[in-house]
Amino acid sequence: MKDFKKPAAQFRKSGENYKGIKALLCLVFVSCSFLMNNAYGQHSAKPLPRKNIDSLTSLEKAAYLHAWSILKSRDTFDMGSYLWQAYVHNKPSIILRDGTKAVPGPCEHGTTLFLPWHRAELYYFEQILQQTDPEGKITDANGKTGPGTRNVTIPYWNWLRYPSGKTFPKMFEDKSSVLYRENRFALLDTPLISQKLIAYQVYFLNWLRFGGGPAESPGFGDFEAQVHNPMHNAIGEDMQEQDLAAYDPIFFSFHCFIDHLYDLWLSNHSSADVTSQDYYLRGTQPSYVPKPPGFIAPRKGGQVMGQTDNYFDTKALGYYYEIRGKDALPPKDIMLQYTKNDRQFGAEEKSLHTKLLEGGGYKPSSNPRALILVKGITIPGDSVEQAVAVFAPDAGLDTTNYQVDVYLHPKGTNLSLTNTKFKDRYLVRSIVNWGKGSQRHHHQDMNMGMDMGGHTAPKVSVAMTDELNSLVDIHKKSLWVVSVVVTELEKIPQQKVKGTLDVTFLNEKK
Amino acid sequence: MVTFINDILPIFSPYIRCMSNVQFASADGVEPGSLGDYDFVKRFHGRILARLKGVNEFGQSVPVMPPGRPLPPEKIALFEQWITEGMQEGVPVV
Numbered sequence: 202m203k204d205f206k207k208p209a210a211q212f213r214k215s216g217e218n219y220k221g222i223k224a225l226l227c228l229v230f231v232s233c234s235f236l237m238n239n240a241y242g243q244h245s246a247k248p249l250p251r252k253n254i255d256s257l258t259s260l261e262k263a264a265y266l267h268a269w270s271i272l273k274s275r276d277t278f279d280m281g282s283y284l285w286q287a288y289v290h291n292k293p294s295i296i297l298r299d300g301t302k303a304v305p306g307p308c309e310h311g312t313t314l315f316l317p318w319h320r321a322e323l324y325y326f327e328q329i330l331q332q333t334d335p336e337g338k339i340t341d342a343n344g345k346t347g348p349g350t351r352n353v354t355i356p357y358w359n360w361l362r363y364p365s366g367k368t369f370p371k372m373f374e375d376k377s378s379v380l381y382r383e384n385r386f387a388l389l390d391t392p393l394i395s396q397k398l399i400a401y402q403v404y405f406l407n408w409l410r411f412g413g414g415p416a417e418s419p420g421f422g423d424f425e426a427q428v429h430n431p432m433h434n435a436i437g438e439d440m441q442e443q444d445l446a447a448y449d450p451i452f453f454s455f456h457c458f459i460d461h462l463y464d465l466w467l468s469n470h471s472s473a474d475v476t477s478q479d480y481y482l483r484g485t486q487p488s489y490v491p492k493p494p495g496f497i498a499p500r501k502g503g504q505v506m507g508q509t510d511n512y513f514d515t516k517a518l519g520y521y522y523e524i525r526g527k528d529a530l531p532p533k534d535i536m537l538q539y540t541k542n543d544r545q546f547g548a549e550e551k552s553l554h555t556k557l558l559e560g561g562g563y564k565p566s567s568n569p570r571a572l573i574l575v576k577g578i579t580i581p582g583d584s585v586e587q588a589v590a591v592f593a594p595d596a597g598l599d600t601t602n603y604q605v606d607v608y609l610h611p612k613g614t615n616l617s618l619t620n621t622k623f624k625d626r627y628l629v630r631s632i633v634n635w636g637k638g639s640q641r642h643h644h645q646d647m648n649m650g651m652d653m654g655g656h657t658a659p660k661v662s663v664a665m666t667d668e669l670n671s672l673v674d675i676h677k678k679s680l681w682v683v684s685v686v687v688t689e690l691e692k693i694p695q696q697k698v699k700g701t702l703d704v705t706f707l708n709e710k711k
Numbered sequence: 712m713v714t715f716i717n718d719i720l721p722i723f724s725p726y727i728r729c730m731s732n733v734q735f736a737s738a739d740g741v742e743p744g745s746l747g748d749y750d751f752v753k754r755f756h757g758r759i760l761a762r763l764k765g766v767n768e769f770g771q772s773v774p775v776m777p778p779g780r781p782l783p784p785e786k787i788a789l790f791e792q793w794i795t796e797g798m799q800e801g802v803p804v805v
């Protein structure tokens with residue numbers, strides 16, 4: 202295994218010779234966008250703000266709902282329809298009316314392409330919304346004519362703040378609204394994710410840790426595993442499954458805020474650190490939507506939404522994020538206190554991860570039905586390049602959503618799920634596996650008559666390198682214990698999670 | 712010497728049809744999975760290995776393939792050996 206701390210330089214870009222062509226195309230595109238109209242009316246050349254959904258004006262709300270209403274009334278196989286746009290995320294294939302197979306998507310997860318792919322999807326979705334009724338002359342299914350949708354943008358749902366409605370922003374709780382979905386959960390009475398955790402990840406994690414493994418060595422980044430996945434699981438029945446998530450209109454505002462966080466990471470780091478940035482982003486979208494700046498047609502294969510590096514500049518894509526007041530994350534200088542690396546793990550009452558979770562509803566599990574696995578380790582004599590705890594579900598276990606909490610503690614101290622002081626001190630990290638529906642998501646044609654033997658939920662790995670290395674000086678050769686708590690998250694558990702725990706060290710440093 | 716035709720293809724054969732439904736993205740575009748094709752498997756060997764093991768080289772987890780049951784460790788080790796030995800195509804053994 203390679204070092205988390207060093208960006209995988211060899212994975213940044215495989216097609217350097219395209220760089221000059223892309224720059225030229227980008228310049229041409231930006232210049233022409235001020236002059237050209239597309240077939241559906243004048244495309245706004247000035248970037249538009251994506252706002253908090255609770256701060257939309259009455260006119261902006263009406264325009265957004267009008268655009269959605271038109272989208273929902275379009276035929277399923279119209280690429281500008283709500284259903285097709287959901288298919289872009291949800292489905293790897295679909296049979297058209299003429300019997301041929303189309304390939305709408307699906308989304309990318311567990312790889313460096315995760316954030317760029319969803320940004321591309323939102324770009325196309327927003328463009329389609331704007332082009333539903335730019336002049337405000339169409340009467341929608343609700344009997345409303347207009348307003349014009351030319352300046353519609355996707356409003357974000359800041360799920361780090363208390364909701365304006367009972368559980369979600371008010372616009373999503375209106376049962377008469379096109380944005381309503383009745384199978385959402387009523388569990389989010391508090392922000393689930395802590396602002397401090399998000400801020401720490403955005404400011405201080407490198408791309409490998411934040412965004413995930415390169416395309417040719419895929420793996421979940423911390424943001425996806427610790428933030429995105431728990432949120433999906435907590436919102437509703439559709440959002441809980443990979444192949445249903447985008448049917449819920451809240452999906453787009455949820456991911457809009459995620460895109461803002463991606464934007465924040467880019468502004469605090471360098472886009473050059475993003476790996477596989479010349480990789481194409483799969484998706485079949487309407488041809489009338491302007492391609493992103495710098496788009497180059499692929500040399501092979503099917504429909505694409507462009508490449509990762511077409512999507513670094515939001516203003517070139519026609520939007521920016523309006524962040525005001527409490528929508529802003531804690532400032533970087535406030536978060537610096539959490540980066541001090543002179544701490545010995547377990548010496549303070551609260552571990553770093555415990556402190557970062559404060560302020561959010563997400564907590565390590567206290568569920569008495571949780572699976573607990575324990576493995577003894579010996580603290581090495583020297584620091585290691587990598588220390589990872591890996592939970593491997595038993596083969597054949599059906600895909601499920603579960604939470605994994607990893608603790609590191611001295612031998613002789615036993616994990617107790619009700620002992621808050623123990624958990625606060627020795628919690629290394631807590632993540633969620635979002636796996637429900639993933640089998641159908643990527644292997645749609647499950648009526649192929651193949652006995653795949655069920656599905657194996659993915660392994661979950663948690664890095665504990667810094668924590669382990671902090672113990673070397675004082676506790677070398679001592680016996681410690683890694684305890685992992687695995688908790689089912691589905692409302693009606695289909696199968697009890699079973700599996701094994703392995704802890705691996707890589708290369709003690711000399 | 713491990714070869715694609717004689718050693719790797721038999722391992723992947725049960726999954727060729729299913730994986731043809733998955734679009735693989737690259738710097739060239741997107742294309743359907745083709746586990747029965749030597750060139751395809753050679754090009755995407757890193758990604759395939761990570762999915763077989765369920766963990767990438769950086770210790771990050773990723774959904775394991777095949778989706779039914781993971782391959783036995785010895786078959787994954789054989790695929791890794793094929794990579795280490797230069798990913799030879801080989802010729803069919805008569």
